[in-house]
Amino acid sequence: MKYITIKDIAKKLNTSVSTVSRAFNDKSDINAKTKEVVLKTAKEMGYRQNRMAKNLVQRRSFNIGIVVPEFVNSFFPEVIMGAQDVLFEKGYQVLITQSNECYTTELKNVQSLENSMVDGLLISLSSETANIDYYQDLVNSGFPIIFFNRTYKEIKASKVLFNDYKWAMFATEHLIRQGYRNIYHFQGIKTLTLSRERRRGFMDAHKKHKITVEPHQVITSGFFMEDGEIIAKKLIKNNTIPDAIFAANDQLAIGAMNVFKNNGYKVPEDIAFIGFSESKMGSIVEPPLSSVKQPTFEIGKQAAKLLLDQIEAGNNHSPQTVMLDGELHIRESSQKKI
Amino acid sequence: MKYITIKDIAKKLNTSVSTVSRAFNDKSDINAKTKEVVLKTAKEMGYRQNRMAKNLVQRRSFNIGIVVPEFVNSFFPEVIMGAQDVLFEKGYQVLITQSNECYTTELKNVQSLENSMVDGLLISLSSETANIDYYQDLVNSGFPIIFFNRTYKEIKASKVLFNDYKWAMFATEHLIRQGYRNIYHFQGIKTLTLSRERRRGFMDAHKKHKITVEPHQVITSGFFMEDGEIIAKKLIKNNTIPDAIFAANDQLAIGAMNVFKNNGYKVPEDIAFIGFSESKMGSIVEPPLSSVKQPTFEIGKQAAKLLLDQIEAGNNHSPQTVMLDGELHIRESSQKKI
DNA sequence: TATTTTTTCGAGAACGTTCTCGAAACTTGA
DNA sequence: TCAAGTTTCGAGAACGTTCTCGAAAAAATA
Numbered sequence: 123m124k125y126i127t128i129k130d131i132a133k134k135l136n137t138s139v140s141t142v143s144r145a146f147n148d149k150s151d152i153n154a155k156t157k158e159v160v161l162k163t164a165k166e167m168g169y170r171q172n173r174m175a176k177n178l179v180q181r182r183s184f185n186i187g188i189v190v191p192e193f194v195n196s197f198f199p200e201v202i203m204g205a206q207d208v209l210f211e212k213g214y215q216v217l218i219t220q221s222n223e224c225y226t227t228e229l230k231n232v233q234s235l236e237n238s239m240v241d242g243l244l245i246s247l248s249s250e251t252a253n254i255d256y257y258q259d260l261v262n263s264g265f266p267i268i269f270f271n272r273t274y275k276e277i278k279a280s281k282v283l284f285n286d287y288k289w290a291m292f293a294t295e296h297l298i299r300q301g302y303r304n305i306y307h308f309q310g311i312k313t314l315t316l317s318r319e320r321r322r323g324f325m326d327a328h329k330k331h332k333i334t335v336e337p338h339q340v341i342t343s344g345f346f347m348e349d350g351e352i353i354a355k356k357l358i359k360n361n362t363i364p365d366a367i368f369a370a371n372d373q374l375a376i377g378a379m380n381v382f383k384n385n386g387y388k389v390p391e392d393i394a395f396i397g398f399s400e401s402k403m404g405s406i407v408e409p410p411l412s413s414v415k416q417p418t419f420e421i422g423k424q425a426a427k428l429l430l431d432q433i434e435a436g437n438n439h440s441p442q443t444v445m446l447d448g449e450l451h452i453r454e455s456s457q458k459k460i
Numbered sequence: 461m462k463y464i465t466i467k468d469i470a471k472k473l474n475t476s477v478s479t480v481s482r483a484f485n486d487k488s489d490i491n492a493k494t495k496e497v498v499l500k501t502a503k504e505m506g507y508r509q510n511r512m513a514k515n516l517v518q519r520r521s522f523n524i525g526i527v528v529p530e531f532v533n534s535f536f537p538e539v540i541m542g543a544q545d546v547l548f549e550k551g552y553q554v555l556i557t558q559s560n561e562c563y564t565t566e567l568k569n570v571q572s573l574e575n576s577m578v579d580g581l582l583i584s585l586s587s588e589t590a591n592i593d594y595y596q597d598l599v600n601s602g603f604p605i606i607f608f609n610r611t612y613k614e615i616k617a618s619k620v621l622f623n624d625y626k627w628a629m630f631a632t633e634h635l636i637r638q639g640y641r642n643i644y645h646f647q648g649i650k651t652l653t654l655s656r657e658r659r660r661g662f663m664d665a666h667k668k669h670k671i672t673v674e675p676h677q678v679i680t681s682g683f684f685m686e687d688g689e690i691i692a693k694k695l696i697k698n699n700t701i702p703d704a705i706f707a708a709n710d711q712l713a714i715g716a717m718n719v720f721k722n723n724g725y726k727v728p729e730d731i732a733f734i735g736f737s738e739s740k741m742g743s744i745v746e747p748p749l750s751s752v753k754q755p756t757f758e759i760g761k762q763a764a765k766l767l768l769d770q771i772e773a774g775n776n777h778s779p780q781t782v783m784l785d786g787e788l789h790i791r792e793s794s795q796k797k798i
Numbered sequence: 799t800a801t802t803t804t805t806t807c808g809a810g811a812a813c814g815t816t817c818t819c820g821a822a823a824c825t826t827g828a
Numbered sequence: 829t830c831a832a833g834t835t836t837c838g839a840g841a842a843c844g845t846t847c848t849c850g851a852a853a854a855a856a857t858a
């Protein structure tokens with residue numbers, strides 16, 4: 123395959139490379155007529171711009187790297203779609219990588235993206251990531267990065283976050299108002315800021331209503347459906363059955379719900395459930411799962427916008443945090459029948 | 461941010477650019493000792509290769525473009541992960557785009573990827589795509605493309621397919637053997653090869669067992685859960701209730717199942733269900749949905765391998781079709797209780 | 799018409815690599 | 829010790845663009 127270059131066009135038209143380049147780049151110092159001719163013959167010849175060459179001289183790749191922990195749940199794909207919407211329009215390509223919730227592959231991904239000379243990074247940390255030095259160094263060196271959803275308070279950088287605290291509190295209060303008093307919280311991985319915030323919401327809701335929470339009511343685990351199953355089995359075995367469960371995500375809630383159901387417990391009569399980050403699965407499970415809906419698409423959009431701003435601004439920008447709100451979708455799984 | 465280049469290293473070591481380049485590229489014509497020194501100081505200086513420059517001279521981007529119709533269901537993400545596995549190892553980056561089941565954005569994506577000078581393309585067509593001329597031209601021009609899952613028989617190119625016919629037939633026979641005689645088939649979008657193959661399997665299973673199929677037993681629609689709901693509502697309204705349904709994907713089956721359940725029908729006693737392309741949702745729905753499981757990961761791997769072969773081979777390759785097999789997961793939704 | 803201003807263009811460097819070619823510096827063998 | 833062979837290196841072109849600088853051509857002004 124022989125690619126047509128700008129030189130070929132110049133030769134054919136008996137003009138200079140500069141002129142042809144000018145035609146493509148909307149420069150002012152070119153005659154409207156010649157521009158038209160160039161564009162026309164370029165099309166005829168099947169010319170296609172070589173982005174690598176262009177990027178090389180402009181020292182920009184126009185690539186944005188995205189690192190997410192997984193994408194089998196629809197959450198991150200939706201965020202990515204939001205980001206792509208904004209980025210595509212501005213002529214950026216998106217490189218998507220996924221860390222499989224593993225810190226080492228996450229780091230490998232980031233470095234691989236750096237080698238590709240991405241102009242910036244959108245990243246959501248894996249549940250395993252505990253060491254943030256590498257990222258902090260990168261940020262400090264002036265490299266544009268936006269952290270979204272999964273991040274650490276300690277990182278000094280721009281972030282797009284969901285108001286986990288507020289909505290966890292709402293969700294918990296919803297349960298309390300229904301009369302539930304022995305509510306357990308499945309917090310997932312406890313070190314993530316997001317988990318801590320949701321836990322804080324859970325605790326403060328209780329505090330507000332003057333209900334004490336015993337330590338055993340908050341349970342740490344991973345974030346998968348299997349984790350929810352394991353916890354449920356353990357609770358059944360120990361015969362410590364909550365009357366309601368507020369889980370840090372839908373997967374945990376659904377996993378536990380299935381186990382309890384299979385063991386003869388009725389939902390929501392015996393145990394009420396409420397999840398987080400509304401997933402498609404939550405709406406088809408029996409009974410439908412109440413959940414906090416996050417504005418996935420919007421998260422992606424905001425993160426992309428923030429990143430582009432940061433790229434534009436160069437060095438004179440200061441870290442910003444965008445906090446987004448959601449809504450509580452109450453379904454059968456958490457509604458006491460009267 | 462000032463990037464360290466190969467020149468900086470050469471200057472510092474008082475050697476030539478060529479030598480430094482040789483050190484990085486495992487060339488034979490360099491002294492082992494100098495190589496070591498170069499590598500060491502490069503590391504010290506924080507050198508990072510500029511892929512754009514490299515790619516420019518090699519006339520390769522080492523980027524592979526992937527185009528999928530959607531990725532909110534886990535099917536395509538899993539395929540993509542399989543492909544990434546193979547491609548990453550060979551030093552390729554992956555550019556993922558998604559067409560939203562829309563032909564025009566699909567085309568826009570492909571062209572954008574072409575501009576990025578991807579070395580090859582992995583593509584699964586949108587349900588809307590009816591015109592394949594552009595793709596055929598691209599293939600004919602020698603551009604490496606592998607079509608997977610969603611494709612057309614008419615396209616002359618390499619493909620990675622699932623044996624839809626065989627497994628649709630299996631699934632249908634499974635229903636027939638259970639004694640169901642009034643089986644409906646939700647075929648989704650009828651023009652896709654995949655739909656046609658599944659339909660053929662459905663028909664031939666009946667033929668084999670000498671059961672006639674009336675035209676109204678095969679229903680065309682989109683591929684979403686909503687489509688399944690709409691069909692089910694229509695069937696209920698017309699009071700034409702099948703005793704079993706074989707759907708071209710899980711979404712259709714689940715959508716219909718929910719509507720029937722809400723209208724008092726029992727699954728599988730009144731109506732049995734069987735889906736296709738096993739999804740996570742299928743296993744948590746009540747009752748769990750029988751489905752044909754496709755080897756998603758493997759599909760991605762095979763497609764990537766085929767693509768790399770084709771890139772290596774240059775012009776002397778001939779179109780290949782890889783046909784993969786799956787398994788039938790029988791769950792409650794299709795098992796007659798005795 | 800002569801001068802100035804504006805518009806339009808071309809030459810050629812630059813971006814950061816790889817790669818070819820030939821030359822210098824070693825080894826080897828007789 | 830000298831020729832031939834082998835190893836190691838450097839110079840500089842090339843990849844396909846953009847961009848700066850200055851010059852030519854055209855238009856405007858005096």
